[in-house]
Amino acid sequence: MKFLFIAAILLFVSGAVLSSKTRLSYLFSFLGSVSAFLTGCFALTQTQVLWSFPLLQHVELSLYIDHLSAIFIIIAAISWMALALYSIDYSKLYPKKRLPLGFNLSLLGMLLILTAHDGITLLMGWEIMTIFAFLMMQGTGKSFEHSYRFLAFGELSTISLLIGFAALYSTVGSLSFDALHNGSFFVLVLLSLGFIIKMDIVPFHGWMRGIYGEIPDNTAALLSAPVTLMGVYGLERIIPLLPNNQLWDIIIILLGAFSAFWGGLQAAAVDKIRLLPAYSTIENNGIILTAIGFYALAEGSGIQGLHYLATFAMAASIILVISHTFSKTLLFMSIGHAKEAYNVHTIDQARGVWSGVGRIPAIGIVISALSFSAFPPLIGYAGEWMILETLFQSYRFPSVALAFSSALAGILIALAIGLISFAMIKLIGYTALGYDHGRKSRPIPNRLMHIAEISLESLIVLGGIGLPLIIMFIGFPQLLTGLLAIPAPLVLASGIPAFGVISPTFIGIIMIVLLIIPVLLFMKNKKKVRKVESWNGGIKLEDAEFFTAPAYSQILEHILRGFYRTREKKSKTRSSISVEDILIWPSEAITRMVRKTGERLSWILMNGKISAYVAYILVLFITVFIIGMLVR
Amino acid sequence: MSQWWPLYGLKKKLTERKEYTSSVKLRLNTTGVFKRSLFVYIIDVGSSNALNFEISALEAPQYNIHRFGIFLTDSPRHADVLLILGHPVKKMIDPLRETILQLPKPFYTITIDDNPHQPDSVDYPELPNHIAALTGVPSPSQILGLLLDIAKTKRKES
Numbered sequence: 097m098k099f100l101f102i103a104a105i106l107l108f109v110s111g112a113v114l115s116s117k118t119r120l121s122y123l124f125s126f127l128g129s130v131s132a133f134l135t136g137c138f139a140l141t142q143t144q145v146l147w148s149f150p151l152l153q154h155v156e157l158s159l160y161i162d163h164l165s166a167i168f169i170i171i172a173a174i175s176w177m178a179l180a181l182y183s184i185d186y187s188k189l190y191p192k193k194r195l196p197l198g199f200n201l202s203l204l205g206m207l208l209i210l211t212a213h214d215g216i217t218l219l220m221g222w223e224i225m226t227i228f229a230f231l232m233m234q235g236t237g238k239s240f241e242h243s244y245r246f247l248a249f250g251e252l253s254t255i256s257l258l259i260g261f262a263a264l265y266s267t268v269g270s271l272s273f274d275a276l277h278n279g280s281f282f283v284l285v286l287l288s289l290g291f292i293i294k295m296d297i298v299p300f301h302g303w304m305r306g307i308y309g310e311i312p313d314n315t316a317a318l319l320s321a322p323v324t325l326m327g328v329y330g331l332e333r334i335i336p337l338l339p340n341n342q343l344w345d346i347i348i349i350l351l352g353a354f355s356a357f358w359g360g361l362q363a364a365a366v367d368k369i370r371l372l373p374a375y376s377t378i379e380n381n382g383i384i385l386t387a388i389g390f391y392a393l394a395e396g397s398g399i400q401g402l403h404y405l406a407t408f409a410m411a412a413s414i415i416l417v418i419s420h421t422f423s424k425t426l427l428f429m430s431i432g433h434a435k436e437a438y439n440v441h442t443i444d445q446a447r448g449v450w451s452g453v454g455r456i457p458a459i460g461i462v463i464s465a466l467s468f469s470a471f472p473p474l475i476g477y478a479g480e481w482m483i484l485e486t487l488f489q490s491y492r493f494p495s496v497a498l499a500f501s502s503a504l505a506g507i508l509i510a511l512a513i514g515l516i517s518f519a520m521i522k523l524i525g526y527t528a529l530g531y532d533h534g535r536k537s538r539p540i541p542n543r544l545m546h547i548a549e550i551s552l553e554s555l556i557v558l559g560g561i562g563l564p565l566i567i568m569f570i571g572f573p574q575l576l577t578g579l580l581a582i583p584a585p586l587v588l589a590s591g592i593p594a595f596g597v598i599s600p601t602f603i604g605i606i607m608i609v610l611l612i613i614p615v616l617l618f619m620k621n622k623k624k625v626r627k628v629e630s631w632n633g634g635i636k637l638e639d640a641e642f643f644t645a646p647a648y649s650q651i652l653e654h655i656l657r658g659f660y661r662t663r664e665k666k667s668k669t670r671s672s673i674s675v676e677d678i679l680i681w682p683s684e685a686i687t688r689m690v691r692k693t694g695e696r697l698s699w700i701l702m703n704g705k706i707s708a709y710v711a712y713i714l715v716l717f718i719t720v721f722i723i724g725m726l727v728r
Numbered sequence: 729m730s731q732w733w734p735l736y737g738l739k740k741k742l743t744e745r746k747e748y749t750s751s752v753k754l755r756l757n758t759t760g761v762f763k764r765s766l767f768v769y770i771i772d773v774g775s776s777n778a779l780n781f782e783i784s785a786l787e788a789p790q791y792n793i794h795r796f797g798i799f800l801t802d803s804p805r806h807a808d809v810l811l812i813l814g815h816p817v818k819k820m821i822d823p824l825r826e827t828i829l830q831l832p833k834p835f836y837t838i839t840i841d842d843n844p845h846q847p848d849s850v851d852y853p854e855l856p857n858h859i860a861a862l863t864g865v866p867s868p869s870q871i872l873g874l875l876l877d878i879a880k881t882k883r884k885e886s
Contacts, residue, residue, distance in 0.1 A: 628830055631803055634771070634823025 097138045097161070101146050104131035104207060111200035118187035121196035125203055126180035129173045132207055135161070136169035140569075146211060154270050160213035167570055168329045169210050171418055174555070175322050175425045176203055181548040182429050183314045185541045189436055190312055198232035199314065202323075209326050215261035215271035218330075222257065226250035229323060232315040233307065242307035245687065246319075249303050253293035253327075260286030276337035284338045287330070288348065294327030295381040298355040302683025304378075308370040309441055313432030316370055320377045321424040328381065328417055331388050332410075340396025345389050346501045352385030353505035353512075358679060360515030365653055365660055365675045367646050369435060369443050369527065372519055373427045376468055379512050380420040386505050387413035387483050393498065404574075404592045405489055411572040412482035418559065418566065419479040423464040426552040427523075430460030433545055434527060437537035443522055443645040448532025454542070460549045461528040467556050469517035473604035475559035475566075478588070480513055481598055485590035492591075518652065522645050533639060561604035563588065646673065750866075750873030756859045758878055759834060762808055765797040766879040769807035769831075773824055774849065775814025775842050778865045783813070785868040793872060796881050804830040809878060810837045812855075815846045821853055828856065836878060840866065 111124030143162040150156045161169070183199060201224060208221030230250065233243040261271055264283045268275040276283070293300045308316055359379030366372050387409050394406035434449040434457050435441070450458035467476030487506030490499040559566060564576050564585045578584035582602050590596045630637055653662045653675050660675040701712050770783060786793045787800060801807050804827045816824060828837070836859040839852060844863055860874055 629826075631805060631830055634826045636822075636826070 097135055097144060098146055100131050100135040100138065101159075101161070101207075101211070104128045104135060105204060107131060108200045108204040108207070112197050112204075115193050115197035115200070118191050118193065118196050119184050121200060122180050122183045122187055125196070125200045126177060126184070128200070128203065129176035129180055132169055132203075133173035133177065136166045136173060139163075139166040139169070151216070155216065155265075156214060156272065157217050158213040158272070159208075159211040159217065161211050163571060164329075164332060165210050167414065168325065168332075168417075169207070171421050172206060172210065172322050172325055174552075175317075175325075175421050176206075178425055178429065178548040178552050179314055179317055179322075181544045182317075182432075185544045186312070186314055186432070186436070188541045194234070195232055195312060195314070198228040198230075199318070202228040202232070202318065206322060206326055210329060213273050215257075215264065219254065219257060219261070222254055222326075225323065225326065226254065229315070229319060232318070233311045242303060242310070245303035245683070246307060249293060249300055252300075253290045255290075256286050256293065257290035260290060273333065273337060276334060277339070279338045281339075281341050281344070284334075284341060284344060287334050287338070288344070291327040291330035291334070292348075292351070292385065294330070295324050295385060296327075296378050297351060297382060297385060298358050298378065298679055299682065301359075301378050302680040304374050305371065305677060305680055308374045309368050313428065313436065316374075317425050317428035317432065320374060320428060321421045324377060324381055325417065325421055328384055328388075328413075331385070332413065335388055335392050336395070340392055342393065342396065342498070345393040345396065346498070348389030349386050349393065349505045350501060352382045352387075352389055353508035355379070355382030355385065356512035357382075357508040357515070360512035360519065361656070361659060362677050363519035364515045365649050366519075367442050367444065367649070369431055369441060369446050369523075370428075372443070372523060373424060373431065376427075376516055376519065377420075377424060379516050380416065380424070380468070383480070383483055383509055383512070384413050384416045384420065386509060387416060387486065390486055390502060390505075393502075394493075397493070397498075399494070402492060405486065405492060407572060408482065408575060408590055409486045411567060411570065411575055412479065412486050414570050415475070415482055415563075415566065416479035419467060419475040419556075422552055422556050422559065423467040423476055426460050426549060426556065427464035427468075429545065429549055429552070430457040430464065431523075431527070433457040433540075433542065433549070434461070434537075437540055438535065439538065443526050444639075446527050447530035448535065449528050449530075450532075452532035452535050453537045454546075456546045456549050456553075458528040460553055462524050463553050463556055465520035465523045465528070467560075469520045470513055473557075473560040473600040473607065475556055475563070475600075478560060478563050478598070478600050482588075482590065484510060484513075485596050489591050489595055522648060526645050526648075531642070533642075560600045563600045748869045748873040748876060750870050750877055752860050752862055752870075752874055754859055754877060755861075756836070756857065758836075758859070758880060760880055761834065762879040763881055765799065766809060766875060766881075767799050767801045767807050768809045768811050768875065769801050769804045769827070770811045770813060771804075771820075771824060771827055772813040773815070773820040774817035774846070775840075779813045779840055779842050782865065782868050782871065783811075786872060791868050791872055793875070796872075796876060796879070798872075798875050798879065798881075804828075805832065807831055808835055809875070810835065812837060812839045812852075813842070815841050815843050815849050816852055817848070818850050821850065825853055836860075838862070838874065838878075840871075 105128075107124050107128030111121045111128060114124065115121045139161040140163065143160065146159040146161055148156060148158040180199075183196070187196065205221045205224030205226075205228065209218055209225065212218040212221055226247070230243055230247045233246060234240065260283050263286060264275060264279050265271055267280055267283070268278045296304065311319075356379045359375045359377070359382055363372050363375035363379060366375060391406050391409040391413065394402040394409060430449075431446075434446050434453050437453045438446050440446050449461060463474065467474040470477045470480040484506060487502050487509065490502030490506065493499045493502065567573065567575055567588065568585070573585070575588055576585040577587050577589050577597075579587045579597055582599050586601045587597050587599045630642075632641070650673060653660050653673060659678075661678060663674050665672050665674050701708065772780065785791060793799075804810065810827065810831060812824065834857070836857045837855045838860045839855065839858065840862040842863075842865050859878060862870075862874070
């Protein structure tokens, strides 16, 4: 296993070194991901120390791999493999050196995070991942300001983690994860805040609105799926170890639920093709955060009867993580494929992928969007059912406040799932299966893209039908039973005494069987179909006269105008409706303030007068000198 | 004197005729599927307004085509017969083609050319299932007779 791990690291490094040959570099990152995947598979059964290096007396850099790491490495590596395959084809369209360099090294950073067993290694991995993701974002060379915002949020999370680990060291005297048992409330808040920021939970999502339209495809997918996965991993790692605090758990649950609601709400209104999945990431990560918070609350309460519920919440969070990572990677890849083929930016312009671009990306969009809309028997259905079942068992808590806050979170998440289905219909109905207006896409190299898309599509479908297998694989076989005619491990039970059960396997089998008859009937009496344009008095419809995606969202934007700040914009020739995300205002205000301060400072200091410049250098020199004296 | 006009109308039997006949010979064999109802979509491709008056008379109480199960429809997607009024002008050729594309099968097309020698006009495009071609301005009863012939509807005796 050590050999595979070292091989993965070496492959990523050599991929980075060979970044001038983009395709070869991506090939190396693919091989590195395969190697990481195999490492995870071998590590499922046993905990192993991969590397350990004593840095100071009580500080040891160490790389461990245990069951949780193994699960997350496998999930992340599948996403990495798909993305690397996709990028090999994509690099023909976009042959910049910076992208494969950033790609390889951020994968390396993530691998370090997933195996780190102490604060310093984790922070090293964290910084490598953030900085090289930032490098990738600058690949287009036109979105500097927005990518700096991403870096600012990334560094905010690093600072939060840094202070958290410093606090841990000052109280316990160790940076190892084993020392977290003795950590204080302060450590808990800072560390989990660091991870929450990386998960793009709501007040920390200000950077994404401007940037998702401009960055390269593989970067968008990387930022949305594996990078946020690291935040989830961090939380899943530290929350069970640190001493529990009920207030913080409730805050996490409500923050996650609100984030889910807000992500769904904004996703329902956007018309940019990349921004919709980005907001859906906020929604999904919010749901995952709620599941983790619920686990901490139920497990930390110490009540024996809640242990099953806590286990169920943990399983729910991991199933949601699997569903989100696979579906989001697939969604970004398929959308990126369509977007590159059409060379457009909005949902309306990218209509008709099925007939205009190809069947496989269209199926990719449909399957991932259905998975996010909780369509049985896909894996997203299982995950979202599990979280709702968990939250609606809040009556099992003895305290009214706990029961009320969990039920409130349940309501918000149910709303979020509804809103996200509303949003995903736009992707299915317009982008994937819409009318293509006779547009034809430009030919792009797509063989490996297709392989990556097909493999993730089948994983999402099989993951839903084979849910019992996944539940066993992530280590919760006690949640599976049998009921009535359904044999033993096929039913997933949400509570003891019984609360609710599902069996996606059974639903899948029934759907396939019931589907065969109509399909056979359809094939037998196949009717001739003539396709004509919509009737418009004999006059050809203009593109703008079709029912557009903004028109579809308009009813929601009007009803919820308090949330959206819906305004009508009128000009002489046309009028439109604009909506805003009011929760990015704080980060916008900070950005403005920083820019204004910078401008003023530069105006004072660098005003072209040599005397001012000399004075500035003199003051700096004296300050450094004094600080040096003091430190000594 | 004006109060006697109804009696004059009754004497002349303006609304009721024993038979509506058309002098036009059908170019195609018709099916019996329209016996009970026939939906007609009208497109004016460049007539003088006279034909429109004759058509609107068909819907008025005097002729009352609805009693035979003949209806005018607002969309070619619901129509069985496309009634093309006038000699086409250049700009109406594309809308006419689009309209024909929208018709569900089976359907018939009828042309009523009120001014065959109109200056600056073009020929009809190729019309599928062109069952009858009329020239001049036919009377409403002639048009009704033609529609009844196409639908194979039994005429009601008054």
